[in-house]
Amino acid sequence: MTLDFSVVADAWKSLLFGALGTLFLAFSGMVIAMVVGVTGVVILRMQMRIPSLLVTLFVEIIRNTPFLVQIFFLFFALPLAGVRLNPTVTAILALGLNGGAYAIEIIRGGVESIPKGQTEAGLALGLHKHEVFRLIVLIPALRAIYPSLASQFILLTLTTAICTSISAYELTSVGQRIEAETFRSFEVYFTLTSIYLVISLVTMWLLAALGRWAFSYPQR
Amino acid sequence: MREIDVTRTHDSASRAFPKEAAPMIEMRQVEKFYGPFHALKGIDFSVTKGEKIVLCGPSGSGKSTLIRCINHLEPIASGEIVVAGHRLSDSQDAVDAVRREVGMVFQQFNLFPHKTVLENCILAPMRVRKLSRAEAEETARKYLERVRIGDQAAKYPAQLSGGQQQRVAIARALCMEPKAMLFDEPTSALDPEMVKEVLDTMVSLARDGMTMICVTHEMGFARQVADRVIFMADGEIVEENAPDAFFSNPRHERSRAFLGEILAHH
Numbered sequence: 001m002t003l004d005f006s007v008v009a010d011a012w013k014s015l016l017f018g019a020l021g022t023l024f025l026a027f028s029g030m031v032i033a034m035v036v037g038v039t040g041v042v043i044l045r046m047q048m049r050i051p052s053l054l055v056t057l058f059v060e061i062i063r064n065t066p067f068l069v070q071i072f073f074l075f076f077a078l079p080l081a082g083v084r085l086n087p088t089v090t091a092i093l094a095l096g097l098n099g100g101a102y103a104i105e106i107i108r109g110g111v112e113s114i115p116k117g118q119t120e121a122g123l124a125l126g127l128h129k130h131e132v133f134r135l136i137v138l139i140p141a142l143r144a145i146y147p148s149l150a151s152q153f154i155l156l157t158l159t160t161a162i163c164t165s166i167s168a169y170e171l172t173s174v175g176q177r178i179e180a181e182t183f184r185s186f187e188v189y190f191t192l193t194s195i196y197l198v199i200s201l202v203t204m205w206l207l208a209a210l211g212r213w214a215f216s217y218p219q220r
Numbered sequence: 221m222r223e224i225d226v227t228r229t230h231d232s233a234s235r236a237f238p239k240e241a242a243p244m245i246e247m248r249q250v251e252k253f254y255g256p257f258h259a260l261k262g263i264d265f266s267v268t269k270g271e272k273i274v275l276c277g278p279s280g281s282g283k284s285t286l287i288r289c290i291n292h293l294e295p296i297a298s299g300e301i302v303v304a305g306h307r308l309s310d311s312q313d314a315v316d317a318v319r320r321e322v323g324m325v326f327q328q329f330n331l332f333p334h335k336t337v338l339e340n341c342i343l344a345p346m347r348v349r350k351l352s353r354a355e356a357e358e359t360a361r362k363y364l365e366r367v368r369i370g371d372q373a374a375k376y377p378a379q380l381s382g383g384q385q386q387r388v389a390i391a392r393a394l395c396m397e398p399k400a401m402l403f404d405e406p407t408s409a410l411d412p413e414m415v416k417e418v419l420d421t422m423v424s425l426a427r428d429g430m431t432m433i434c435v436t437h438e439m440g441f442a443r444q445v446a447d448r449v450i451f452m453a454d455g456e457i458v459e460e461n462a463p464d465a466f467f468s469n470p471r472h473e474r475s476r477a478f479l480g481e482i483l484a485h486h
Contacts, residue, residue: 120293121330121389125344125396126319128312135343139334217334218378 007182008191018174026157032096037103062101075166091168099156110145143215150207244269244431250299259285261455272432274442277452283435287402291322304399323393327405329385331377338373341395363391383414400431451475
């Protein structure tokens with residue numbers, strides 16, 4: 001068997017755009033996951049029965065079903081509800097909701113790790129509960145769990161490959177197309193593997209840099 | 221041994237202070253439970269403006285619980301608490317009104333680790349008192365100078381020693397211009413060599429006429445600044461007396477036992 005990487009080299013432009021598509025899905029998904037995560041924790045903290053129950057239900061459903069099923073569900077269920085979104089937007093939504101459910105669990109752990117004295121000091125100064133959460137608890141809580149959150153987000157980045165199933169525009173779908181046109185399976189997937197590795201490492205590095213910037217205050 | 225000393229009434233306070241002075245803090249028949257545990261049993265006492273009270277007693281006697289009820293960090297089961305004319309209830313408005321008048325200093329300092337010393341001090345004045353940043357910073361610098369830590373304003377709490385952190389915590393509370401200050405074992409978490417700098421700050425605050433309630437076992441501090449020492453045990457006020465009288469001639473069996481314990485090594 002002879003290896004021929006020239007077909008892959010010829011398609012470098014498509015691969016580059018595919019990689020950019022993957023990064024776009026990943027970062028948009030992270031932003032939504034972050035919003036879902038923090039919002040979910042805020043709702044849980046309000047300690048109202050029905051909203052808390054809904055959040056818990058959401059988390060459990062997401063964590064106990066396959067992502068592939070979730071993304072198909074969104075893709076086929078949304079149109080039934082009269083919402084038409086293109087595959088990429090659906091994919092971002094699916095990634096954001098999925099990542100968000102895990103983020104809720106992680107961030108909640110962080111919030112619970114913050115000593116009660118922090119909250120009490122804020123309340124004693126006359127701040128309201130929501131101000132205490134937003135201004136005093138949130139940043140140290142995120143700092144405490146940032147490594148877990150970052151590795152969850154790396155996982156999210158790799159999960160974007162599944163979005164090819166609804167033909168969202170990303171790296172794996174581009175690779176599959178090249179493979180279908182050239183029958184060079186090994187060369188294509190070897191290249192995809194390398195590109196994903198680079199994407200992961202770069203994302204990890206970016207998240208670490210973001211963490212250092214956002215949580216630059218000295219730890220006790 | 222459960223009988224309460226009859227001389228412990230508000231008379232001693234009204235003798236020392238003019239009758240017309242309304243109490244700054246008043247508790248009447250305050251009851252507090254943690255589940256089945258009866259933490260405060262019919263607490264009755266009042267503090268006049270400018271008075272300094274030292275609260276002491278064995279651990280679990282309810283002294284921390286008592287001062288935490290004053291600013292509603294702990295809700296009470298029944299009874300009445302009035303602070304600077306504001307009657308405390310579970311309503312947010314009542315809680316807000318009381319917390320605006322009362323500052324609190326905690327055993328563990330509880331500075332916000334992600335904010336600089338200055339930011340710690342201006343957060344609540346800007347949010348709660350609606351001061352502009354410039355006004356809040358001016359106030360903050362004034363009080364940071366006052367606790368002799370003005371040169372550390374740009375540092376983060378983790379960069380300060382325990383004693384410095386507690387002085388910042390005192391300044392942070394003062395920035396809200398409270399009418400009374402509550403201290404919950406402010407020196408208990410400190411290394412011995414840092415206790416003095418915090419006590420000195422508290423003494424100077426007392427000299428300036430601040431109304432203070434301090435939960436502390438620092439008996440030197442009690443002798444130096446307290447107008448009254450209140451001794452608690454099992455959720456009750458057992459004895460209430462002038463510091464000299466309390467230390468030289470404790471009236472109650474439990475006070476004697478307690479003083480024996482804590483003074484044994486002094």
